[in-house]
Amino acid sequence: MKSAYRILAFLIAAEVVVQAAAIAFAFFGLSKWIDGGGILDKATMESDEITFDEVAGFIVHGINGMMVMPLLALILLIVSFFAKVPGGSKWAGLVLLIVVIQVGLALFGREVSLLGLLHGANALILFAVAFHAGSRASASRERDAEAQYA
């Protein structure tokens, strides 16, 4: 269970990297598309038929952020109950909380663009916390192994 905890926590940290990469990819593609004469307005955006390849970055960011990461965070919390990582549930709960805040900022932050700054900063906090949780599980596992073979 400790391994599961460790893998999930590092996976969430890795997902933050994927999210950052995907959204940058999408915006690079969007600006290239606009440079090439593409025009975007709300109705075109909502037609779900925008024709540049990098639009996949938006889709990945959306699915990952709204579905995959909350699910991973929830599983991490449940795993933490069994994993016996010292403080494991606390850190897993924190990861889930940060993910919820992150999704909330994404969905409701558009009215106040400054919240976008928080969305970006919060992503780094999520990375740090998830990474820390994973590291703690690694350390705990090593201690167990040492104890076992001491």
Add this chain to the structure above:
Amino acid sequence: MQRHSTPEQSGGAPEQSGGAPEPPGEASEPPGGAKPLAASATRRRRPLAIALLATVAILAPLAWLWYSSLLPDRYSVMEMGHLDYGGGPAAASPDQAHGQHAEGNATSVADLVLDQQRPADVHVTLEARQETFQLASGRKVDGYTLNGQSPGPAIEAVQGQLVEVRLRNESVAEGTTLHWHGVDVPNAEDGVAGVTQDAVAVGDEYVYRFLADKPGTYWYHSHQKSHQQVPGGMLGPLVIAPKSQDEKVLDQLALVHIYDGVRTVNGFEGDISVSAEPGSRVRIRVINTDNGPMTVWTGSAYRLLAVDGWDLNKPTEVIDQSLVVTAGGRSDLEIEMPEDGSGVRVQLGATNALVLGGTGVDVPHPPQPDTSLDLLSYGSPAALGFDPTSADRSFEYSVGRRPGFVNGRPGLWWSINGDLFPDVPMFVVREGDIVRMQIENNSGDVHPMHLHGHHMVVLSRNGEESTGSPWWVDSLNVADGESYDLAFVADNPGIWMDHCHHLPHAAQGLVAHLMYEGVTAPYLIGEDTGNTPE
């Protein structure tokens, strides 16, 4: 997991440390531990029990939410959600209101039609096909056509005429219907699959009959799998002309639709030349058939004559302000051509324009104005024909967004008054009621809210009262953070959809209904029925 398990975790694992041997089946102690065996076993089971309880505490509500969100394979729209009487009297019995056991005096939706004896004045036959077709612009599109074309043929009628449209489904496999967007038709003609009719299967037909009683700009589109069929082209314009028409005004349709990500106007891409004499007037009927608001602007002055088919009172000249046409909405603009023979460019979004004037007239692109026209204070007040302050019922339609399950699918879904589809309000009214409706949006996105069968008048927005012309809508752009107070008279019995016209949003559950007391729907929705209105 076993590979990594520690003695602490795996009760009964062989003791590796040099401690005293323990009987098999007993939990082992960490090295150096010498605690009483029974106590340590209990101590270890307790965390496991707590872990299991915590897991159940998280998963059980989720499982219940998932299970309770599953939709039956067949259900009546009348069983959906919860009855909301808006503070008015409840129906005689909930069953009657929900139409489960149609009493002798209940009216079926199917019977809410015009006088069948009255002959029609306008006859139209529309053949629906699912096929690859060519737009007027030459672009090939894989989608849907009516009489081999998309947009479908323009249906034209004069005020007072009875229109009869025969819809024949030639090849739309999932079935189709036609909804007369903005025309307050009798309920049986509303074209909503599973609510006012069954979807028309391949080889079948359905005849729609309605009175063209309110001159204006409307459109028609499928209301079966509408989030696929409408973007795919199953739509067309409908214009009701007034009895006495000003012959000097040139009438120009501008049906805007995005096919495969490319915006078109009447099927054309880019600029469309419209010849107009100097000094003449042109009425442009803009129809937004897409899922998001569209901006219209022009370098010269214009007057906004009508919104959603209904005339505005004493519209004044608008200069340097753009006009937002909501998804599903229509706006009629009047342009007076300059006497000096120069042309006028009317932008329909950034990519498309009507260029009014002679052919070859070159008109520079007007910059998009910074502000848009606010209809709350446009034109002059006039009598509404009813008193919204003496409302019989007041409803709230508050759109939000929250995590949850819809039909077993987890996600961040649109909510209505805090609940997810199908646990949505069923607004119940009695014929003749004056109804107030507050539409509020705190969902993080814009929603074009569309009520079937009625026009609502805007009373206020965010508490700021309307001071302009009566602003009647059937499709209202409700931006995030906005709240509109509206009113209407319940004068068209039936069961009417009241939904978001961003059609994928509707498919995601942003749909409620307005139901008249004593009306029952014999149709069913659901996977097994072939009726999927959204």
